[in-house]
Structures are given as structure tokens and as C-alpha cells.
Amino acid sequence: MQEFDIPIFKKTYDLYKNFYSIRSKVSKQDRYTIFLRSENLILEVLEGILNASQLSKEKKLPILEKTSLKLNLLRVFIRLMKDVKSIDLKNYATMEESVDEIGRMLGGWIKSTK
Numbered sequence: 001m002q003e004f005d006i007p008i009f010k011k012t013y014d015l016y017k018n019f020y021s022i023r024s025k026v027s028k029q030d031r032y033t034i035f036l037r038s039e040n041l042i043l044e045v046l047e048g049i050l051n052a053s054q055l056s057k058e059k060k061l062p063i064l065e066k067t068s069l070k071l072n073l074l075r076v077f078i079r080l081m082k083d084v085k086s087i088d089l090k091n092y093a094t095m096e097e098s099v100d101e102i103g104r105m106l107g108g109w110i111k112s113t114k
Contacts, residue, residue, distance in 0.1 A: 008105040009049050015098040016042045022091050030086040034077055041074040045102070057113055064110045071106060075099050 004010075019042055026035045048067030052060045078099060082092040 006049065006053055008102060008109065009046070009053070011098060011102050011105065012042065012046045012049055015095065015102065016046060018091075018094060018098065022087065026086055030081070030084070034081055034084075035086060038074055038077040038081065041070050041077065044070050045074065049106075052109075061110065061113050064106065064113060068103075068106050068110060071099065071103055075103070 016039075019039060023031065023035070023039075045067055048063055048070065052063040052067065055063065075096070078087075078092065078095050081087045082089065087095075
């Protein structure tokens with residue numbers, strides 16, 4: 001399927017896989033609060049990217065902008081998880097790098113859609 005070949009989709013998909021792989025290392029206290037909330041945001045970003053890839057140029061922009069807001073919220077949550085030590089620095093660096101790259105890709109997509 002063509003929509004799964006989009007680089008931003010692949011990058012977000014990989015981010016979710018990395019995020020999922022550390023779930024068992026997160027304390028229960030954090031796993032069912034901020035971690036779960038972050039996990040859901042990643043899935044919503046993935047869904048937004050997939051939805052936008054199916055729409056016409058005029059209808060894409062609101063979806064992409066909403067997805068960008070969710071990505072920014074995810075960025076804050078990941079930083080917060082690092083600060084409260086829910087995740088270690090290595091995982092934080094990996095995730096933050098992925099989120100930054102996804103953000104650049106999403107920003108470029110938004111710019112090209114305007």
C-alpha cells in the first residue's frame with residue numbers, strides 16, 4: 001500500500017515500536033499515566049499522518065496542523081518522563097531524536113501544503 005511507503009509514516013511507526021519496547025521498564029505508577037498518554041499520542045500522530053496521506057491538498061492542512069500540535073505535546077511528555085526519571089537518558093535521547101526528525105518532516109509537509 002502506497003500510504004505505508006511515506007518516510008514520515010515509517011519514522012513514526014518505528015518510534016512507536018521503540019516506545020513499546022521500553023514499556024516493561026517503566027514503573028507501573030508511570031506506565032498507566034504519562035507513558036500511556038504518550039503512547040496514545042504517538043498512535044494519534046500515526047493516524048493523522050495516515051489520514052492526511054489520503055486527503056486532497058485543501059483538506060490535508062487542518063489534519064497536519066492538528067497532528068503537529070499532538071507531536072509538540074508528545075515532545076513535552078517525553079521530556080517530562082525524563083525529568084521524573086520514568087525513562088533513562090539513552091531512551092530519552094533516542095525518542096527525542098526521532099520526534100525531532102518527525103517534526104521536521106511534518107513541518108516540511110505542512111509548508112508544501114500551504
